[in-house]
Amino acid sequence: MADVARLAGVSSQTVSRVANGQTGVVESTREQVLAAMRELGYRPNSAARSLRYGRFNTIGVILFGLSSTGNSRTVEAIATHAAAEGYAITLIPVDVPTQDNVLGAFTRMGELAVDGVILIIEVHLLDATAVSLPPGVHVVVVDSDAGDRYPVVDTDQADGTRQAVRHLIDLGHRTVHHVAGPAASFAAERRAGAWRATLEEAGLPVPEIERGDWSADSGHRAGLRLAADPSCTAIFAANDQMALGVLRALHESGRRVPADVSVVGFDDIADSSAYLPPLTTVHQDFAEVGRRCVRLLLDQIHDGPAAPGTDLVPTTLTIRQSTDRVRGPATPDA
Amino acid sequence: MADVARLAGVSSQTVSRVANGQTGVVESTREQVLAAMRELGYRPNSAARSLRYGRFNTIGVILFGLSSTGNSRTVEAIATHAAAEGYAITLIPVDVPTQDNVLGAFTRMGELAVDGVILIIEVHLLDATAVSLPPGVHVVVVDSDAGDRYPVVDTDQADGTRQAVRHLIDLGHRTVHHVAGPAASFAAERRAGAWRATLEEAGLPVPEIERGDWSADSGHRAGLRLAADPSCTAIFAANDQMALGVLRALHESGRRVPADVSVVGFDDIADSSAYLPPLTTVHQDFAEVGRRCVRLLLDQIHDGPAAPGTDLVPTTLTIRQSTDRVRGPATPDA
DNA sequence: TCCACGGATGTTTACGTTAACAATTTCCGC
DNA sequence: GCGGAAATTGTTAACGTAAACATCCGTGGA
Numbered sequence: 170m171a172d173v174a175r176l177a178g179v180s181s182q183t184v185s186r187v188a189n190g191q192t193g194v195v196e197s198t199r200e201q202v203l204a205a206m207r208e209l210g211y212r213p214n215s216a217a218r219s220l221r222y223g224r225f226n227t228i229g230v231i232l233f234g235l236s237s238t239g240n241s242r243t244v245e246a247i248a249t250h251a252a253a254e255g256y257a258i259t260l261i262p263v264d265v266p267t268q269d270n271v272l273g274a275f276t277r278m279g280e281l282a283v284d285g286v287i288l289i290i291e292v293h294l295l296d297a298t299a300v301s302l303p304p305g306v307h308v309v310v311v312d313s314d315a316g317d318r319y320p321v322v323d324t325d326q327a328d329g330t331r332q333a334v335r336h337l338i339d340l341g342h343r344t345v346h347h348v349a350g351p352a353a354s355f356a357a358e359r360r361a362g363a364w365r366a367t368l369e370e371a372g373l374p375v376p377e378i379e380r381g382d383w384s385a386d387s388g389h390r391a392g393l394r395l396a397a398d399p400s401c402t403a404i405f406a407a408n409d410q411m412a413l414g415v416l417r418a419l420h421e422s423g424r425r426v427p428a429d430v431s432v433v434g435f436d437d438i439a440d441s442s443a444y445l446p447p448l449t450t451v452h453q454d455f456a457e458v459g460r461r462c463v464r465l466l467l468d469q470i471h472d473g474p475a476a477p478g479t480d481l482v483p484t485t486l487t488i489r490q491s492t493d494r495v496r497g498p499a500t501p502d503a
Numbered sequence: 504m505a506d507v508a509r510l511a512g513v514s515s516q517t518v519s520r521v522a523n524g525q526t527g528v529v530e531s532t533r534e535q536v537l538a539a540m541r542e543l544g545y546r547p548n549s550a551a552r553s554l555r556y557g558r559f560n561t562i563g564v565i566l567f568g569l570s571s572t573g574n575s576r577t578v579e580a581i582a583t584h585a586a587a588e589g590y591a592i593t594l595i596p597v598d599v600p601t602q603d604n605v606l607g608a609f610t611r612m613g614e615l616a617v618d619g620v621i622l623i624i625e626v627h628l629l630d631a632t633a634v635s636l637p638p639g640v641h642v643v644v645v646d647s648d649a650g651d652r653y654p655v656v657d658t659d660q661a662d663g664t665r666q667a668v669r670h671l672i673d674l675g676h677r678t679v680h681h682v683a684g685p686a687a688s689f690a691a692e693r694r695a696g697a698w699r700a701t702l703e704e705a706g707l708p709v710p711e712i713e714r715g716d717w718s719a720d721s722g723h724r725a726g727l728r729l730a731a732d733p734s735c736t737a738i739f740a741a742n743d744q745m746a747l748g749v750l751r752a753l754h755e756s757g758r759r760v761p762a763d764v765s766v767v768g769f770d771d772i773a774d775s776s777a778y779l780p781p782l783t784t785v786h787q788d789f790a791e792v793g794r795r796c797v798r799l800l801l802d803q804i805h806d807g808p809a810a811p812g813t814d815l816v817p818t819t820l821t822i823r824q825s826t827d828r829v830r831g832p833a834t835p836d837a
Numbered sequence: 838t839c840c841a842c843g844g845a846t847g848t849t850t851a852c853g854t855t856a857a858c859a860a861t862t863t864c865c866g867c
Numbered sequence: 868g869c870g871g872a873a874a875t876t877g878t879t880a881a882c883g884t885a886a887a888c889a890t891c892c893g894t895g896g897a
Contacts, residue, residue, distance in 0.1 A: 170853060180877045185855055193875060215616040216553035217853035220882050225550065227593070227616075235582070236773075241575035248569070248596045257615055259561070259591050262582045281591055282549040282561075282616060385777030414777045439570075443719030443748045445779050504883060514847045519885055527845065551883035554852050 170211065177205035188213055219282060228466060229283035231261045231274050233290045237383070238408065238438050239455050240289055243311065246459025247287060254467055259283055263290065285466045287311065288319075291355055307469040309462050312356055316479035320469070322461045326356055329451035329484035330363035333405050333433045336449070336486055338371050340431060341495040342403035348379045348391045348415060350407040357383075360407045360435065381407070385414040392418025395430075402430055402495050409434035409441045409450055416444055416491070427493035437487050447489035457482050504545065511539035522547055553616060562800060563617035565595045565608045567624045571717070572744065572772050573789050574623055577645065580793025581621060588801055593617055597624065619800045621645065622653075625689055641803040643796050646690055650813040654803070656795045660690055663785040663818030664697035667739050667767045670783070670820055672705050674765060675829040676737035682713045682725045682749060684741040691717075694741045694769065715741070719748040726752025736764055736829050743768035743775045743784055750778055750825070761827035771821050781823035791816050 174181040179202060186194050187202040188211075194202075205211070219225045228251050235241055248258045259281060261274045285307035310319045337345045347364045350357025361378060368375045379394060381387030388411030395401045396419050406412035412434030416426060424430050426446055434441060434450035441448040461480055469475045504522075508515040513536060520528050521536040528536075539545070553559045562585050569575055582592045593615060595608045619641035644653045671679045681698045684691025695712060702709045713728060715721030722745030729735045730753050740746035746768030750760060758764050760780055768775060768784035775782040795814055803809045 181853085182855075182878080183876060185853095186876090189855085195875065198875080213614055214554070214853050215614055216550050216559065217882090218855085219550035219616070220548070220554050220852090220884090221854050221856085223882075225616075235579040236576050242570050244594070245569040245596055248594045249598055252595070257593050257595065259593050260578070260582050261586070261591065262579055264583055280547055280549055282553070282559075385774045389777055410774055410777075413774055417777050417779055417781075420779055440719045440744055440747055440774070443723055443744075443751050445751055445754055447751075515883090516848080516885075517846060519883095520846090523885080529845065532845080548883050551852090552885085554854090554882090555884045555886085557852075 170213075172209055173202065173205045173211045176209060177202045184211075224470075225282040225284050226255055227257045227259055227283050228463070229259045229261060229281055229286040231263065231286060231288050231290060233263045235260075235262055238410065238436055239453060242455035243289060243459045243462075246456040247463055248459075250460050250463040254463065256284075256463075256467070284470050285309070287462050287466060288313070291353060307466055307474065309466045309469070311458060311462060314355060316477055318477050320465050320475045320477060321479040322458055322465060323479055323481055324356075324453045324458060325481040325483050326359040327363040327366075328481075329435065329453070329486070330360045330405070331367045332484070332486040333435065333449075333451050334364055334367040335371075336488070336492065337403040337405065337431055337433060338367075338373065340403075340492060342431065343400075343495070344368060344373045344376055345403045345405050346376050346379065346395055346398075346401050348381050348388055348395075348404060348406040348411050350380075350411075351382050352380065354383075357407055364405055376401075381411045381414075383408055383410060385410045385417075387411060388414025389418045391415065393422065395419075396422035396424050403432075403492075404430060405433045405435075407435055409436045409438045409448060412441070412448055412450065412491075413444055416446075416448070420445070426491050428496065431492040431495075433486075433492060442489060444491070446491050449489045449492040450487055452485045452487045454482050454484070504547075506543055507536065507539045507545045510543060511536045558804075559616040559618050560589055561591045561593055561617050562797070563593045563595060563615055563620040565597065565620060565622050565624060567597045569594075569596055572742065572770055573787060576789035577623060577793045577796075580790040581797055582793075584794050584797040588797065590618075590797075590801070618804050619643070621796050621800060622647070625687060641800055641808065643800045643803075645792060645796060648689055650811055652811050654799050654809045654811060655813040656792055656799060657813055657815055658690075658787045658792060659815040659818050660693040661697040661700075662815075663769065663787070663820070664694045664739070665701045666818070666820040667769065667783075667785050668698055668701040669705075670822070671737040671739065671765055671767060671826065672701075672707065674737075674826060676765065677734075677829070678702060678707045678710055679737045679739050680710050680713065680729055680732075680735050682715050682722055682729075682738060682740040682745050684714075684745075685716050686714065688717075691741055698739055710735075715745045715748075717742055717744060719744045719751075721745060722748025723752045725749065727756065729753075730756035730758050730764075737766075737826075738764060739767045739769075741769055743770045743772045743778075743782060746775070746782055746784065746825075747778055750780075750782070754779070760825050762830065765826040765829075767820075767826060776823060778825070780825050783823045783826040784821055786819045786821045788816055788818070 170181050170184055174184045184202055187199050232240055251258050263270045263274050287309050289311040308319050310321045312323050315321055334345050349361045365375050379391035381391050392415035404415055406415055412432055415432055419426055419430055426432055434448045437450045437452035441450050504515050504518050508518045518536055521533050566574055585592050597604045597608050621643050623645040642653050644655045646657050668679050683695045699709055713725035715725050726749035738749055740749055746766055749766055753760055753764055760766055768782045771784045771786035775784050
């Protein structure tokens with residue numbers, strides 16, 4: 170900057186004024202400065218700016234597993250909306266969600282150049298580490314039950330599940346089997362809980378749960394077990410990938426979808442409309458989740474801490490071709 | 504820091520020494536300082552550190568579309584390896600890849616607190632904007648043909664394609680149809696080119712190309728057209744999602760896979776082993792791509808600019824159940 | 838006893854920027 | 868032509884940190 174000032178024959182303050190587009194610089198001077206900037210390839214030093222302003226214009230995102238379906242879309246939405254507000258985002262992935270690693274991420278985040286943090290992570294781990302969250306850092310949590318301590322943005326898991334299970338009940342199924350996500354996952358537990366509650370409300374029997382790990386392969390294994398049960402005519406999988414595995418298992422076991430068994434997924438990932446058959450599933454609005462996260466966090470940064478509480482993003486059931494009215498109890502056409 | 508020094512009754516320099524774990528501080532003093540740090544909740548200001556050191560310990564990643572299959576895994580690998588070296592990563596997503604937007608991302612990146620940039624983007628856009636890349640910033644490009652100007656890390660698209668097409672030829676297919684990605688995509692063009700070259704080398708006819716846009720739906724449309732051609736017995740799709748669409752189209756058209764038609768994909772995404780049938784596909788090592796990116800960039804940051812050139816990450820063909828020996832020309836079993 | 842030495846700690850300075858204030862120039866109306 | 872207001876430009880200081888150098892102290896050897 171001093172070099173630019175010297176070359177342009179002005180003071181560094183004038184250079185600063187030009188760099189920030191402030192008024193009060195006569196046109197000829199401004200052009201001289203701009204020319205000098207170009208010649209020297211001047212770029213403002215954001216570290217010095219941050220130091221001066223006490224703000225970084227950066228949001229940190231701590232997450233476990235970027236590749237997992239929804240996360241990348243949420244992060245993308247966060248990044249897009251943050252960019253629109255002049256904020257960059259810094260990613261801290263936690264590869265294995267041990268407490269130590271999460272704690273380490275917090276520590277690193279604490280030393281990092283961020284004005285606030287968005288946490289996309291299994292909240293079970295959050296409990297023990299809550300103490301170590303740097304006090305001055307603003308936080309928004311995604312998909313968790315930390316609603317009593319932090320502002321939370323979450324998909325309305327319960328309502329989405331209810332829509333899915335109700336849809337199957339309304340089609341005449343006598344009960345709905347559930348392929349759940351891992352017990353350690355908060356979202357999985359919410360979906361399993363809502364599935365059970367919806368069945369109980371309807372006065373229907375609650376079959377034993379099948380546990381998967383979100384992967385298509387685990388869905389396939391669960392699907393093979395369910396396919397062996399002739400009374401099983403409706404399956405609600407906790408995500409689309411496991412539903413894909415279920416579809417394959419049913420196909421391999423000679424049970425037709427939706428003629429013999431109806432299947433519903435959760436997420437509405439891009440491919441689910443191309444499954445065999447196209448999957449009926451609960452649509453999650455990841456982009457909206459990201460949008461609300463950014464807004465909540467920026468509100469905190471600008472206006473001070475926000476009250477804890479949960480902001481639920483609604484879901485919609487997308488009906489495709491994997492669900493149908495129930496037919497006679499396992500009566501082959503032939 | 505000054506507060507900590509006051510509370511501990513030492514100078515700020517001593518606090519700095521303790522904060523950085525330097526030697527030459529007697530144990531009793533160190534503990535006093537640490538106690539003061541805890542009491543005041545002291546966290547070092549990274550902006551000031553960056554200013555002092557002239558480095559940010561941050562890598563910028565510019566990309567178009569985080570949700571696209573491979574990108575999120577590449578980014579995850581980049582983030583993980585960068586973290587291992589003490590670098591954070593800052594994400595700049597470009598939602599619509601117009602030149603203006605890319606240019607804007609560069610400008611923002613230029614003002615951003617990054618020591619280097621990894622570009623994951625269609626290179627066609629890079630051409631025009633190359634001029635505006637800030638000269639002092641180190642760059643590594645992923646999946647592009649900028650090998651004459653920047654260091655590039657790329658999956659070995661050509662070899663992967665050759666393996667896929669050869670596999671089908673070796674199974675006795677008389678030719679291989681291709682469902683390509685969008686013409687604007689560099690990776691799509693590389694795969695299409697290698698597909699054509701491999702067929703020509705083998706002296707086989709080159710059928711007309713089917714264009715998709717990477718989505719399963721576009722693969723479905725292309726698949727319906729190919730299914731109508733009874734001479735088509737082998738299809739190479741430029742990615743797994745389009746292959747999924749092709750599988751559905753073939754199923755709907757009553758053509759069995761792999762009995763009537765063999766299908767090969769590209770990417771080996773997590774779900775492809777759960778397709779109907781499990782998909783034979785070219786495995787891409789996204790994690791390795793990310794790893795090499797980080798290494799190349801850090802080498803530049805530490806040792807000065809690297810020579811342009813392309814670093815190819817090998818691929819392997821994963822054979823599953825969607826490919827089989829060719830049977831008689833469209834002779835139904837019945 | 839005194840000096841040299843080394844370890845522990847303090848002081849000064851600079852990193853690049855911008856707010857606040859000061860100084861200078863320009864312009865207008867009388 | 869002059870006073871004064873407004874516009875333009877310059878000067879100073881501060882943000883938090885750490886390198887470089889300075890100072891202080893105790894220790895050990897001559």
